[in-house]
Amino acid sequence: MKTKITELLGIEYPIIQGGMAWVAEWHLAAAVSAAGGLGIIGAASAPPEIVREQIKKVKELTDKPFGVNVMLMNPNAPEVAKIVIEEGVKVVTTGAGNPGEFIPAWKEAGVKVMPVVASVGMAKMMVKAGADAIVAEGTESGGHIGSATTMTLVPQVVDAVDVPVIAAGGIADGRGFAAAMMLGAEAVQMGTRFCVAKESICHQNYKDKIIKAKDIDSEVTGRSTGHPVRVLRNRMTKEYLRMEAEGATLDQLEQLTLGSLRKAVMDGDAMDGTVMAGQIAGLIKQENTCKEIIEEIMADAAKLLKL
Numbered sequence: 550m551k552t553k554i555t556e557l558l559g560i561e562y563p564i565i566q567g568g569m570a571w572v573a574e575w576h577l578a579a580a581v582s583a584a585g586g587l588g589i590i591g592a593a594s595a596p597p598e599i600v601r602e603q604i605k606k607v608k609e610l611t612d613k614p615f616g617v618n619v620m621l622m623n624p625n626a627p628e629v630a631k632i633v634i635e636e637g638v639k640v641v642t643t644g645a646g647n648p649g650e651f652i653p654a655w656k657e658a659g660v661k662v663m664p665v666v667a668s669v670g671m672a673k674m675m676v677k678a679g680a681d682a683i684v685a686e687g688t689e690s691g692g693h694i695g696s697a698t699t700m701t702l703v704p705q706v707v708d709a710v711d712v713p714v715i716a717a718g719g720i721a722d723g724r725g726f727a728a729a730m731m732l733g734a735e736a737v738q739m740g741t742r743f744c745v746a747k748e749s750i751c752h753q754n755y756k757d758k759i760i761k762a763k764d765i766d767s768e769v770t771g772r773s774t775g776h777p778v779r780v781l782r783n784r785m786t787k788e789y790l791r792m793e794a795e796g797a798t799l800d801q802l803e804q805l806t807l808g809s810l811r812k813a814v815m816d817g818d819a820m821d822g823t824v825m826a827g828q829i830a831g832l833i834k835q836e837n838t839c840k841e842i843i844e845e846i847m848a849d850a851a852k853l854l855k856l
């Protein structure tokens with residue numbers, strides 16, 4: 550399937566993997582890229598030299614294009630931004646902030662820049678700053694979120710900018726993919742579905758928590774802090790929301806969640822760890838390989854889009 554995004558990035562299928570902290574490491578990124586999508590290494594809060602090693606590992610495994618997600622709340626983001634250029638990475642996505650200061654250097658190095666945004670205003674600002682494409686991420690997504698839904702955000706971003714738009718948030722199958730195309734998107738980004746991929750190193754308990762999740766099993770923590778984060782409900786979210794309702798300080802809330810994503814993803818503590826996932830978790834019923842996921846979505850979407 551050819552779209553403006555497959556042409557821009559030189560990939561086979563218009564499916565981009567989300568830059569999930571801890572989960573989006575080299576195994577997953579290489580598998581998504583090898584299957585014809587765009588694999589992404591999520592730099593998140595990793596030390597910059599670890600990101601460099603991750604990039605080298607993906608390069609060893611596949612000749613296909615892949616990208617790096619730069620998480621802008623990370624104090625090391627400037628260093629990661631530089632490593633991306635030094636290692637000749639072709640595509641960057643960004644999250645949780647404004648990447649404006651890094652765009653000129655990326656553009657000069659020929660890196661394709663695709664900021665993840667949650668509003669039309671931010672999308673316009675990013676295009677003015679030189680973005681090659683925009684990832685419009687709805688509030689259905691897991692992790693750090695904005696407030697607009699994918700259904701409302703994507704067409705408004707499509708109308709507001711003259712670069713291709715990638716839809717994200719709430720997409721996990723061929724129906725979601727086809728719907729995104731109808732909204733004017735040129736590709737989709739998926740996180741939760743790839744988190745449960747066979748190649749994902751995410752702990753089995755975390756994957757099982759997603760597989761067992763029902764439609765309304767996510768909560769948004771941190772609304773009071775200005776950093777809302779969508780996670781699956783567990784003992785941790787109950788405690789967090791209780792503390793938040795009682796007016797806990799930012800410090801107290803940060804203390805509670807310190808290292809909690811790592812605890813869930815790496816140690817499998819799905820009760821007291823942070824299990825970031827999108828609202829579409831309820832749709833995901835089993836683990837598949839990245840190739841199976843991508844090929845199933847493309848086959849189902851092809852049928853729907855022909856109707």
Ligand code: TUI
Pocket residue numbers: 570593620622643644645646647665666667671686691692693694695776778
């Ligand atoms: O970035 C994400 N999702 C994330 S980042 C992350 S790591 C984290 N962990 C705990 C607390 C906070 C972060 C987990 N999930 N998605 C992309 C995204 N970016 N969604 C929303 C935004 C966004 C928000 C504000 C983009 C730009 C923005 O601009 C504000 C500004 O600086 O003007």
